[in-house]
Amino acid sequence: MSGAVIGLVSLILLLVIGAVIYFSMQEEEKEPVYVAPVVVPVVAAAAAADEEEEKDTFDIVNGWIYDNEYNYEISTVNGTDFSFNKYSEESPTTTAKWSFETDDEFYQISSGTGKYIKITSRDVQLTSSSSSTSRINIVAVDDGYKFSDRKGKYWMKMDGAKLVSVDVESDASVFSIDASQYYIKGYETEKETFTSEELVGSMSKQAINCKTGVLSGFTFDGTPTKGKYDYTCTEGESASGDLGDKILTEAGELLNVQHLGGNAPSFDIACENGALANFRIIPAAGGKASYEYSCRDIATFEEGETPTKKMTTGNIGEYDDLNHLHDNINCGEGEALTSLKYTLGGGGDNETDVILSGICKKLAA
Numbered sequence: 001m002s003g004a005v006i007g008l009v010s011l012i013l014l015l016v017i018g019a020v021i022y023f024s025m026q027e028e029e030k031e032p033v034y035v036a037p038v039v040v041p042v043v044a045a046a047a048a049a050d051e052e053e054e055k056d057t058f059d060i061v062n063g064w065i066y067d068n069e070y071n072y073e074i075s076t077v078n079g080t081d082f083s084f085n086k087y088s089e090e091s092p093t094t095t096a097k098w099s100f101e102t103d104d105e106f107y108q109i110s111s112g113t114g115k116y117i118k119i120t121s122r123d124v125q126l127t128s129s130s131s132s133t134s135r136i137n138i139v140a141v142d143d144g145y146k147f148s149d150r151k152g153k154y155w156m157k158m159d160g161a162k163l164v165s166v167d168v169e170s171d172a173s174v175f176s177i178d179a180s181q182y183y184i185k186g187y188e189t190e191k192e193t194f195t196s197e198e199l200v201g202s203m204s205k206q207a208i209n210c211k212t213g214v215l216s217g218f219t220f221d222g223t224p225t226k227g228k229y230d231y232t233c234t235e236g237e238s239a240s241g242d243l244g245d246k247i248l249t250e251a252g253e254l255l256n257v258q259h260l261g262g263n264a265p266s267f268d269i270a271c272e273n274g275a276l277a278n279f280r281i282i283p284a285a286g287g288k289a290s291y292e293y294s295c296r297d298i299a300t301f302e303e304g305e306t307p308t309k310k311m312t313t314g315n316i317g318e319y320d321d322l323n324h325l326h327d328n329i330n331c332g333e334g335e336a337l338t339s340l341k342y343t344l345g346g347g348g349d350n351e352t353d354v355i356l357s358g359i360c361k362k363l364a365a
Contacts, residue, residue: 058107058138058145061236062099062183064092065109067158068144068174074098074163076126079113084161089178094333097180106135106150112333117156119149124156124163139169144176181238181364182334184216187231194227196318200254200281200289202227203322207280213239214275214296215337216360217307217330220323227319229326234336238364241298243277249291251284257311257321261342261354268341271295275336275361298336300361305332308357310345321354331360 066073066087073087075096085093098117101108108130109117115126116134127134135150146169147156154165155172166172192205206229208218213235222228233239252266253259260267269279269291279293311325331337338361345353 058100058102058140060100060177060179062097063177063179064096065098065175065177068176070158070160072158072161076111076113076115079111079115079126081126082124082163087178092178099183100138103135107138108134109136109147117147119147119154119156119165121154121165121167123165141174144174146172146174148172180236182213182234182236184232184234185213187233189229189231191222191226191228193225194222194319195225199256199318199322200283200287202319203254203281204283204289207278209278210235210276210296214277214298214363215279216335217328217337218326219328219330220326222323224319227322232330234334234363239275239296239298239336241274241296244271244274244295244297247293247295248282251288251290253287254281254289255287257318257325258344258352258354260325260356261344264342267291268339269293270339270341274298275300275338275363276340279340295338299364300336300338301364302362303359304335304362305330305360306357307331307360308355310356311354312352325354325356329356329358331358335360335362 064073064087071087072084073093073096075083075085075093077083085096095112097112099110099112101110110130111126115128116130117136118125118127118129118134119136120133132150137148137150137152139146139148148154148169152169154167155169156175157164157166157171158173158175187210189206189208192202194202206227208215208229208231210231210233213233216232216234218229218231220227221230249268250266252263254263254267266289269276272295274295274297277294277296279291282290282292284290307329309325309327309329311321329337329340337358339359341357343355343357345355
């Protein structure tokens with residue numbers, strides 16, 4: 001083969017190899033192709049929750065009940081029977097207020113006299129029993145509430161100035177409930193050993209404390225060897241406010257009950273603003289003691305009840321003396337204690353009578 005032929009064949013081979021290399025490089029330089037991700041919409045749980053209908057909740061603790069047709073307020077006569085008067089939102093009848101106690105399913109509607117509303121197949125009545133038969137089902141409707149027995153078989157209807165029982169829900173009356181701005185709850189301290197020889201130590205074990213409201217009354221109670229306090233706190237909107245700092249009275253000698261009045265003002269308690277939330281005796285050195293107390297900053301109005309108790313014997317032991325002195329120091333309905341003051345009565349060197357007086361002020365209804 002001549003050299004010219006060999007050169008031509010070599011040239012052709014070089015062209016073929018160059019073409020292959022060129023096209024291979026072009027494949028490598030192609031831009032990558034991206035596939036857009038498919039977005040699947042996610043429905044948030046909160047959005048689904050928003051679609052659910054809001055359920056009506058009943059959270060009234062204390063208030064007045066009146067029907068929407070006649071505007072009759074449901075009250076009691078001497079705690080034994082119902083009475084009905086026209087309801088006035090501006091001046092509701094204090095004694096016509098009802099309490100609503102729940103077991104998370106049904107309610108017991110009780111009066112201030114300890115009577116409960118009971119719906120039977122025959123009538124609507126007042127009962128002293130707090131058994132299951134006095135449990136009420138409260139059903140929220142557009143304009144108020146309907147009341148039935150716990151099984152939903154019998155319903156309450158206002159028929160003129162009379163409450164009757166009906167067995168069809170559509171025949172039941174619609175009632176409104178005007179919530180009170182306050183309600184009263186009872187508490188007690190732990191029963192602790194009380195000895196006349198250790199008056200300060202015994203009293204210091206007892207702390208009266210309204211954690212969310214203000215004090216409306218207290219009573220010292222117990223056996224001959226142990227004592228405790230039963231006390232009531234007014235709670236709710238009108239009794240809610242900031243709790244003030246602890247106030248400590250100047251220490252005074254407290255070897256017997258007479259010293260409460262004889263060493264004034266060591267044992268005087270007074271709130272410049274608001275009403276009492278708590279108090280207790282704090283021991284000090286040398287048989288002395290102080291009162292420690294706090295006031296809650298709430299709105300109070302003109303003075304109401306002025307409870308006063310007098311201890312006159314002075315010779316039957318400190319336990320009994322304190323029992324006489326701290327017996328039923330209670331304000332009236334819708335009032336709270338704003339001060340406590342001890343004085344000796346009658347004067348004279350041998351005076352042993354001690355008088356405890358309190359000042360009660362009214363709260364917003």
